[in-house]
Amino acid sequence: MTSPTCIALPKIRFERGFLAGRAQLVRDVVIPFQWEALNDRVPGAERSGTVNNFQIAAGEKEGKFHGYWFQDSDLAKWIEAASFGLATHPDAALDAELDGIIATIGKAQQPDGYLDTYIQLKEPHMKWANLFEYHELYIAGHFIEAGVAHFEATGKRTLLAIVCKLADMIERTFGLGAEQIPGYCGHEEVELALVKLARATGEKRYAQLAAYFINQRGVAPLYYEAELKRLKFEKLPVYFHADGWDYLQGSRPVRDLVDPVGHSVRMMYLATAMADLALALPDESLRKSCETLWDNLTRYHLYITGGIGSEWMGEKFAERYDLPNDRAYAESCAGIGLVFWARRMLDLSLRGAYADVMERALYNNVLAGMALDGKTFFYVNPLEMRPAEAKRRYDQHYIKTQRVPWFGCACCPPNIARTLTSLGYHTHSVLPDGLAVHLYADCRLEATMGGKKTNFALHTDYPWDGAVKLEVSPAQPVTFTLRLRLPGWCTAPTAKLNGTAVDFAAKVCDGYLYLAREWRAGDVVTLDFPMTIQRIRAHPAVHHDAGCVALQRGPMVFCVEQADNGAQLGQLRLPKNAPLTARFEAGFLGGALVIEGPGQRVQAPSDELYSTTEPTVTPATIKAVPYCLWNNRGEGEMRVWIRES
Amino acid sequence: MTSPTCIALPKIRFERGFLAGRAQLVRDVVIPFQWEALNDRVPGAERSGTVNNFQIAAGEKEGKFHGYWFQDSDLAKWIEAASFGLATHPDAALDAELDGIIATIGKAQQPDGYLDTYIQLKEPHMKWANLFEYHELYIAGHFIEAGVAHFEATGKRTLLAIVCKLADMIERTFGLGAEQIPGYCGHEEVELALVKLARATGEKRYAQLAAYFINQRGVAPLYYEAELKRLKFEKLPVYFHADGWDYLQGSRPVRDLVDPVGHSVRMMYLATAMADLALALPDESLRKSCETLWDNLTRYHLYITGGIGSEWMGEKFAERYDLPNDRAYAESCAGIGLVFWARRMLDLSLRGAYADVMERALYNNVLAGMALDGKTFFYVNPLEMRPAEAKRRYDQHYIKTQRVPWFGCACCPPNIARTLTSLGYHTHSVLPDGLAVHLYADCRLEATMGGKKTNFALHTDYPWDGAVKLEVSPAQPVTFTLRLRLPGWCTAPTAKLNGTAVDFAAKVCDGYLYLAREWRAGDVVTLDFPMTIQRIRAHPAVHHDAGCVALQRGPMVFCVEQADNGAQLGQLRLPKNAPLTARFEAGFLGGALVIEGPGQRVQAPSDELYSTTEPTVTPATIKAVPYCLWNNRGEGEMRVWIRES
Numbered sequence A, B: 001m002t003s004p005t006c007i008a009l010p011k012i013r014f015e016r017g018f019l020a021g022r023a024q025l026v027r028d029v030v031i032p033f034q035w036e037a038l039n040d041r042v043p044g045a046e047r048s049g050t051v052n053n054f055q056i057a058a059g060e061k062e063g064k065f066h067g068y069w070f071q072d073s074d075l076a077k078w079i080e081a082a083s084f085g086l087a088t089h090p091d092a093a094l095d096a097e098l099d100g101i102i103a104t105i106g107k108a109q110q111p112d113g114y115l116d117t118y119i120q121l122k123e124p125h126m127k128w129a130n131l132f133e134y135h136e137l138y139i140a141g142h143f144i145e146a147g148v149a150h151f152e153a154t155g156k157r158t159l160l161a162i163v164c165k166l167a168d169m170i171e172r173t174f175g176l177g178a179e180q181i182p183g184y185c186g187h188e189e190v191e192l193a194l195v196k197l198a199r200a201t202g203e204k205r206y207a208q209l210a211a212y213f214i215n216q217r218g219v220a221p222l223y224y225e226a227e228l229k230r231l232k233f234e235k236l237p238v239y240f241h242a243d244g245w246d247y248l249q250g251s252r253p254v255r256d257l258v259d260p261v262g263h264s265v266r267m268m269y270l271a272t273a274m275a276d277l278a279l280a281l282p283d284e285s286l287r288k289s290c291e292t293l294w295d296n297l298t299r300y301h302l303y304i305t306g307g308i309g310s311e312w313m314g315e316k317f318a319e320r321y322d323l324p325n326d327r328a329y330a331e332s333c334a335g336i337g338l339v340f341w342a343r344r345m346l347d348l349s350l351r352g353a354y355a356d357v358m359e360r361a362l363y364n365n366v367l368a369g370m371a372l373d374g375k376t377f378f379y380v381n382p383l384e385m386r387p388a389e390a391k392r393r394y395d396q397h398y399i400k401t402q403r404v405p406w407f408g409c410a411c412c413p414p415n416i417a418r419t420l421t422s423l424g425y426h427t428h429s430v431l432p433d434g435l436a437v438h439l440y441a442d443c444r445l446e447a448t449m450g451g452k453k454t455n456f457a458l459h460t461d462y463p464w465d466g467a468v469k470l471e472v473s474p475a476q477p478v479t480f481t482l483r484l485r486l487p488g489w490c491t492a493p494t495a496k497l498n499g500t501a502v503d504f505a506a507k508v509c510d511g512y513l514y515l516a517r518e519w520r521a522g523d524v525v526t527l528d529f530p531m532t533i534q535r536i537r538a539h540p541a542v543h544h545d546a547g548c549v550a551l552q553r554g555p556m557v558f559c560v561e562q563a564d565n566g567a568q569l570g571q572l573r574l575p576k577n578a579p580l581t582a583r584f585e586a587g588f589l590g591g592a593l594v595i596e597g598p599g600q601r602v603q604a605p606s607d608e609l610y611s612t613t614e615p616t617v618t619p620a621t622i623k624a625v626p627y628c629l630w631n632n633r634g635e636g637e638m639r640v641w642i643r644e645s
């Protein structure tokens, strides 16, 4: 069977609605702003140095390398995002800008294909010498993704040629051959990129190279142990802390992983590649491993916002159920990685649970990473904020109380940008016998169904309203199957086909509604996913959330902010039976649905720190806003989990 | 008016009961064990090097300094503890051991009086050059305390002479004179020691030297800023984190402190010296500052166990109400410092609130520092323990899941030892017109009341039972005032004098019962402090304790342990109206009172991490044990704050 594919980005347009607005913000504000940042032209922001490094490596400039050893990847992610933007919204100036920087990259690339300005400019003797810490293959991966995106958006092979040369060099260098390095990258990324490259070029050997990296990872005798000895390290870096080689998913063969472990972005990129290869090779053992990891991630390690990673030191996964809210890491990039992985899992097995998590992570953790004006970003996305403590406690020192314009380690902003400019990759799958809709966002798209060009128009006010109208317009009548996700949060979905109620019996499988028929121009499917306000409770083993509820409506998780509810949000109580209402407030936070209801505020019986007297409560109105919109009104307290009374 | 004084240790004996048992354990086990540890003769314990360092400095041995720059203080604290032990329990071998090490210390001391083996052996060029980090004056302070203790216990002036020579040299070196250093120690301690030395020697100039250190601290231009420049430091050490010079109470004059700040042991030793000087000089402004600091410490910064310091980085005080349980620092030494300070406050103003806190800290935080067998110790005393997380999370890496025999930084074990061997200093005050009883522990003591030798015998099973019988036996009838503390936790205290109920009206002031009369041999005061099981709630601003209660009975705070209640203590619930009973269990944890009652255990409605279904509960028996006895049955979970339902 042919594998499912994504819709080519030029074939799908998001013109109105919530996600379209965020994507437009990225094109209008973020991409231009990030280009300025990469060029060190943003006053007050931390210096990036990224473009400068390439200009130096290309011989266009004198100077010294600036930044982290993974700095190059910021440029790659930006190129990818900008290319995605171009795919749907042509922009001659941006196109030319891309041509310019691609030419520079080409000049910076060494004759054998090697490309990593940190190593080239700062530590040339360290080429491939410290795979566990340095990010040479990781950077290669991001350039490969950029090259594929640029090619698919513009049809130009300039960057694609560069990255093929790079990938060919990697293929020659790594492997189990006599003259090869039997290693792999400390930060997974090249694996998933190579699968994309294989798909874009039709060269299956790139997928086989990815499979080499995946299969060799964690195999005894451990490559990294020998490397460590060569490098004369006495011990592992502090960010490995209690995890050893699990920090980089390297302590055992990947098929033996049970829970997600270590650095969460690394873990997600690994899992994404594992799912990719499970489909592309195919490889049943990788599919099974992916399913185990998925089950354990979603059962033990996932914040309700779709954030992952609850240990700042090493940006890592922690123990099962250990999900502190004020010390969440929940890096924007990790949420994005989870979106990627979930999307691949949907192509492996069409199950609503994957789409549910993808939606949760996208609408909450990922979108929270960017301010409403697109100018500032969160790297870390806590579920609870008390600014005074966050600024004073060392164990929260990594948490910013407000979004910032740029970071010294700026992985997240361009990652958010590339995700939002490639929405179409995530919303739908094209299958051999039809189309699957995973995420409902207002859009128009064109796909070939049963050999016939077919237009689809999806109208919805999602995520604020669960009514969806899907117009299907094939050029001629054609038979195919529409697979429509029934969101897991919705308890009573309904559907009509051309006005007639659809009987779900025998048509629903694993959270998708299957509509197989001959479709004709003018066919309309209407779906309704009633959005009620849900009170979510965490598993009681998550002691951090004990006694609390979170509010969710549709895919959106809500939070209370100081701006609406006053300070000391920990003293707010939501009575079990309090009637809650949802209201759309047009002028508020760019237009947002808010939840309101009668609550309580606990009053201290006295000034005493400890007392046998029970506290009293006074009435208080509770107003909750979508979590992804928090912190757009200055510094203040925030809580997702509200104490119940 | 003459100031209150302590009872000389040889005049008071604790022979039976809970505290007497712990003190005996210290004499029988801890002091000999620590002597072995200081001599590096404990297999498996971290190397101390302390005695060895002195032997090298004394020219008795070749070798290199080992340990921290404050290592010497471990020996000083041990000498102090051992001397206290000798005061009540003569021991010729220990006496000789002390004579031996004191001779070595004398040889190690430099001709001008200087004594600090770290500087002498390792960095002689750094003498007095880095006051903010090195601990030369701190060590001097501990030796001064040891010298006074040894003198008072044995009458020998050997160590006293050494420390007077040391203090004289410090007096010449520090001050505002032209040739003097206008500095002060980064770690307060010498100040309180100098007040003791003044009292022991009658030399008031030592108290004036202490006053210089206190008055000069934090005065602009800051001495440390100039020092930092001389040392070419580019920034403050990481453990200062967000606090700047507040880390060592050095950002402003001490009289301007409002909340306790910075390193909590430093803060306590400073406050102790401030209270000492407020009384000794006297100094009203220092008294007022002490009262402000006290109010703010007890209102905002005190764990229910009497622990202080809730920030591991820098072992510091944090924001008001920021008292996390699983990340408490609550260092044993800080609790001891609080006991010292509270004791001084009682001599400044006889208020029951000071004794209440002293009692709380001693019976809970401090006693928890030592295992039931006296062989292992806690440095950090959390109020909640989940071993798997504590071992894995970096932000809990400083928390030991079990007591350990010794620490590289071994400040706490000898500090606990010296506190428990000097109980008599804390239980009573001798006043010009009588005696005050602050803590009720079974004991016999002798004091001079109105010129007449008077014996007191106090019989009680405190802290398990609140009945107290006090026999007063003056050699001849004599008029004086007995001041008997009415514990703040007791809501209905009663007293009888020779069988007749005492009417409290007009006899109670600030938590003390004043009995002024002519006392005759055979007079008996009986007190009854009914101990009920109290459910304590924290101020609602302490969000860490929201929805929880702590159980207290008498001075003892209780906790639930996994050994009695199973794992996942966060899923345990104590219903609001659950009847709780107290029961003494003779063979359990060395004989301990336990609290039992019907509780609940929350059951997950499903495997789902998040769910709209409310969890169910099943019945469970709750058994709570005294907090100070936790972790005597192997590694396991523990909680002081129990969720209420």
Ligand SMILES: [Zn+2]
Pocket (backbone or CB within 6 Å): A331, A332, A333, A334, A379, A410, A411, A412, A413, A415
């Ligand atoms: Zn990131």
Ligand SMILES: [Zn+2]
Pocket (backbone or CB within 6 Å): B331, B332, B333, B334, B379, B410, B411, B412, B413, B415
């Ligand atoms: Zn200590």
